Amino acid sequence: MSTFAKLGYWRVGGPMERFILAERVEELRSAMLDARGRGERFFVLGNGSNLLVPDHGLRGTTVRLAGALRAMAVVGEDDAAVDLRIGAGALNAVVLQRHLGKFAGLGPLAGVPGTVGGAVAMNAGTALGEIGGVLLRVEGLDREGRDVTIERADLPMRYREGGLPAGFVVTAAVFRLLREGAEVEQARVVEHLARRKATQPLDLPSCGSVFRNPVGAAAGQRIEAAGLKGWRCGGAQISEKHANFIVNLGDARASDVLACMRKAWDGVYEHSGVALVPEVHVVGEWDENEWPFVRSVG
Ligand SMILES: Cc1cc2nc3c(=O)[nH]c(=O)nc-3n(C[C@H](O)[C@H](O)[C@H](O)COP(=O)(O)OP(=O)(O)OC[C@H]3O[C@@H](n4cnc5c(N)ncnc54)[C@H](O)[C@@H]3O)c2cc1C
Missing domain, CATH: 3.30.465.10 (Uridine Diphospho-n-acetylenolpyruvylglucosamine Reductase; domain 3)
Structure with a gap:
């Protein structure tokens, strides 16, 4: 069984019950219709750079596109x-x-x-x-x-x-x-990539910006203003370099990443009354107590 942690950019997340590489539209269609026929969840994975999957993994069929796709x-x-x-x-x-x-x-x-x-x-x-x-x-x-x-x-x-x-x-x-x-x-891309390298923690596993930028101050500025830059839960940390990134310091679990997200969300809400909206897609089944503030996507 493939483990999401091996594919996803956060390097966290449990096993995928059924994982299929589809190389043509027909293979994708059959995987989708088979999953629907069994009444199970069907999920399409891109490169896993914006996904939080729970430690207990993903039920149903997960498909990745390859070959002619x-x-x-x-x-x-x-x-x-x-x-x-x-x-x-x-x-x-x-x-x-x-x-x-x-x-x-x-x-x-x-x-x-x-x-x-x-x-x-x-x-x-x-x-x-x-x-x-x-x-x-x-x-x-x-x-x-x-x-x-x-x-x-x-x-x-x-x-x-x-x-x-x-x-x-x-x-x-x-x-x-x-x-x-x-x-x-x-030329603009070259400059842009250099700026990102200087301001983002690209040396550690992450999914980039965790929350969308609300109107006014950016999400990272708000998390920093709430005093949460560097806050740690288990192996995950609200990055010291850019507070809208949550990084895996080496042995994080998905639940650690989620705990950092909640901390950031709660902190910003208390500090500035703004309800941040996640940019990352939190998929799979989560306990309502773990993920109470915004409904998951997918
Ligand atoms: C270091 C870093 C920096 C980042 N910087 C940025 C940035 O500047 N701007 C930005 O926008 N994002 C950024 N991201 C986030 C991420 O890379 C983007 O959101 C990206 O577009 C996600 O693509 P993915 O293929 O990895 O999708 P995944 O993370 O695999 O999936 C994301 C969502 O897209 C859906 N999806 C994927 N493929 C398909 C498909 N073929 N059909 C239908 N749905 C599909 C999935 O089901 C899921 O809901 C960054 C991430 C990292 C790790």
Whole structure:
């Protein structure tokens, strides 16, 4: 049985009851329909860079996309732009390695260690923009396993929310990228990555920013103002370098990470009356006492 801790960026989380690598849409569809037929949970995993899974693991079927579901191809072009179709399982880092400096538009994926499917599902973004800004359409399976294409205009994307219908699995996304401005974007990405390295604890396992930034002061500033920078629970710690990161110091359990999240949430609420909203997806079954403040996703 595969353990989530081996895949997820926090290096915590228990066994996945059934883990499948789907290399083609048909394999993905069968895995989805089989799971639904058994009446069990079906979960699509990207690169595990934004997920908290409990120590007792994930029930049901967990699928990861591979093979043809990581392919990239130009599907349209003119003098000014190219339409690039990318399989949802492709890693952002690989996509950038191939296309950064050639076409402009994928800069918002720089430093985001996920897959294209995860980026669309989360509307991933950075100071360089959001991926929804260059998305043309997504292809995928609805919860009944039917092929569906959704135009960007029909997706209610917001800050860190892809707006996908419930149960929708992205199999590919098409992005419109510009020929002009590619070198300028590449230079901005280099600067941006250097700034992140200086300000974020990238040497320890984490899932990046834990909470979305509320209006006004950023989540990290609020957690720091509540006096919680460096607070520890077991092997997890609210990072001393960036308070919106929770890091695994080596032997953390998922419950330690969650305890840090609760501490940060409670501390900010008491200190400034702001109810932070998690950016990380807390999936699987959690005890209401462990996770009382916001409903889990997925
Ligand atoms: C060091 C670090 C820095 C980070 N910095 C940023 C940042 O600057 N900006 C930012 O936005 N994020 C950041 N993140 C968070 C994370 O990388 C992004 O949210 C990323 O988009 C998640 O992608 P993933 O493939 O890892 O998805 P996962 O974490 O595996 O999954 C996240 C969610 O997406 C869903 N999902 C994944 N693939 C699909 C699919 N094919 N179809 C439908 N749903 C799918 C999952 O079911 C889950 O609900 C950072 C993380 C780390 C570790």
